[in-house]
Amino acid sequence: MRKKNVTVRKKSVEARMGALREDLNALQSDVQTGMSDVGGVAGDRANSVMQTAGDIVERAFRLAEDATSGFVDDIESWSQDNFESVRSSVRTQPLAALALSVGVGAVLGAIFLRR
Numbered sequence: 001m002r003k004k005n006v007t008v009r010k011k012s013v014e015a016r017m018g019a020l021r022e023d024l025n026a027l028q029s030d031v032q033t034g035m036s037d038v039g040g041v042a043g044d045r046a047n048s049v050m051q052t053a054g055d056i057v058e059r060a061f062r063l064a065e066d067a068t069s070g071f072v073d074d075i076e077s078w079s080q081d082n083f084e085s086v087r088s089s090v091r092t093q094p095l096a097a098l099a100l101s102v103g104v105g106a107v108l109g110a111i112f113l114r115r
Helices: 002-092 094-114
Strands: none
Touching (some): 002 094
8 A cells, every 4th residue: 555655646746747847848938938029129129229329420410510611611701801901910010920920830839749
């Protein structure tokens, strides 16, 4: 009778082990499916972030380009308006203009040598 109890318990343990194996296989399959889903979502999100970053960079470039063109236009307009005034000042005070040019050159030279 004792042998029969051991055999019944052994079959019960084997049945439980088989059920546990099936559950582990199902869990492994579910995890693999979940990981592929997560990978797909992560890849889609990464692509979305890259697209957004590209759009931001393109917009920043366009804004910088617009600001620069406006700045260039302002400088060009100012220089055309003041050209005659500067020309007459240089003709009336050539030494002062020369000293100013040397000073500006020295400052710019110091700035560029520092880098």
